[in-house]
Amino acid sequence: AGPLLEVEGLSKTFTIRRGFPVARTATVRALDGVSFRVGRAEALGIVGESGCGKSTTARVALRLTPADGGAVRFDEQDVLGASAGAMRALRRRMQIVFQDPASALDPRQRIGASLGEPLRVHGIARGAALRARVADLLGEVGLPASAAGRFPHEFSGGQRQRIGIARALALGPDLIFADEPVSALDVSVQAQILRLLESLRQARNLAFVFISHDLGVVRHFCQRVTVMYLGRVVESGPVGPLFEEPLHPYTQLLKVSSPVPDPERPVAMTLQEGEPPSPLSPPAGCHFHPRCPHAFDRCRAEAPPLREAAPGRAVACHLYAQA
Numbered sequence: 001a002g003p004l005l006e007v008e009g010l011s012k013t014f015t016i017r018r019g020f021p022v023a024r025t026a027t028v029r030a031l032d033g034v035s036f037r038v039g040r041a042e043a044l045g046i047v048g049e050s051g052c053g054k055s056t057t058a059r060v061a062l063r064l065t066p067a068d069g070g071a072v073r074f075d076e077q078d079v080l081g082a083s084a085g086a087m088r089a090l091r092r093r094m095q096i097v098f099q100d101p102a103s104a105l106d107p108r109q110r111i112g113a114s115l116g117e118p119l120r121v122h123g124i125a126r127g128a129a130l131r132a133r134v135a136d137l138l139g140e141v142g143l144p145a146s147a148a149g150r151f152p153h154e155f156s157g158g159q160r161q162r163i164g165i166a167r168a169l170a171l172g173p174d175l176i177f178a179d180e181p182v183s184a185l186d187v188s189v190q191a192q193i194l195r196l197l198e199s200l201r202q203a204r205n206l207a208f209v210f211i212s213h214d215l216g217v218v219r220h221f222c223q224r225v226t227v228m229y230l231g232r233v234v235e236s237g238p239v240g241p242l243f244e245e246p247l248h249p250y251t252q253l254l255k256v257s258s259p260v261p262d263p264e265r266p267v268a269m270t271l272q273e274g275e276p277p278s279p280l281s282p283p284a285g286c287h288f289h290p291r292c293p294h295a296f297d298r299c300r301a302e303a304p305p306l307r308e309a310a311p312g313r314a315v316a317c318h319l320y321a322q323a
């Protein structure tokens, strides 16, 4: 079988109003030809600084935000062109976990009702069978069945994220987009949630698109990585080789800016060099050229395409133009 998820040439432009007292519109090219693949039961990391398009990629691939162009195929089915009925079936198989689990939980609703809602809406279970499914889901994420009768505010951040994960699991998905799922949690709690996600990946044959700015977390959790910079993929490959010997100058900078990754103590990435990038007015040519120590004339004029650099590895950089 082919890959579970194939994203090809995804593009998305937002128009925003900015400025006071005279408002003007500006165009943000959030995604510019983003392509990647996710295998069955594989965890693909998407890394990059804030504003690089990581979250937009997830939202557009899930059709929570319309795409301008490109293609998304899930299990060989066209997602962006799917009918409402086909999309309903696809939604059962593709779910999302957010950084802030509170955003996915109604504060006035008991946990049992929140977890039961997708099961009810999709006509999967009701009554005693539904309550039993909810108890199973809670057990699977390490919470007692009694949690069903309580409200979101009665739980810690880590417990709320477990509830968010249980909700994403309710419909038995094959793929979960996890958008910075541990970034808001204490380091010790991060490690617990990552262990839970890893055990779920194995037990349920779940695939993940794991979005993070944190190299340590991605290195620990993912098998392959896609690195994004200002709406474009700049490098992708298996996690070990990619971090041991990064090809793209941006990935190299990410690596030296991030302390030695320790799975028990994930650390936030910091980039000490250069200006933080803005998706509002990205530089011409290679978007990375103002921060790149290897930039040359061609980089300022021409955007480098993503090319295969070694088996399973791709890089978008003029330094690798000659085969």
Ligand code: SF4
Binding pocket: 248, 249, 250, 286, 287, 288, 289, 292, 293, 294, 295, 296, 299, 304, 316, 317, 318, 319
């Ligand atoms: Fe640096 Fe040029 Fe490669 Fe961009 S294309 S990363 S500016 S060397």
Ligand code: MG
Binding pocket: 054, 055
């Ligand atoms: Mg984000």
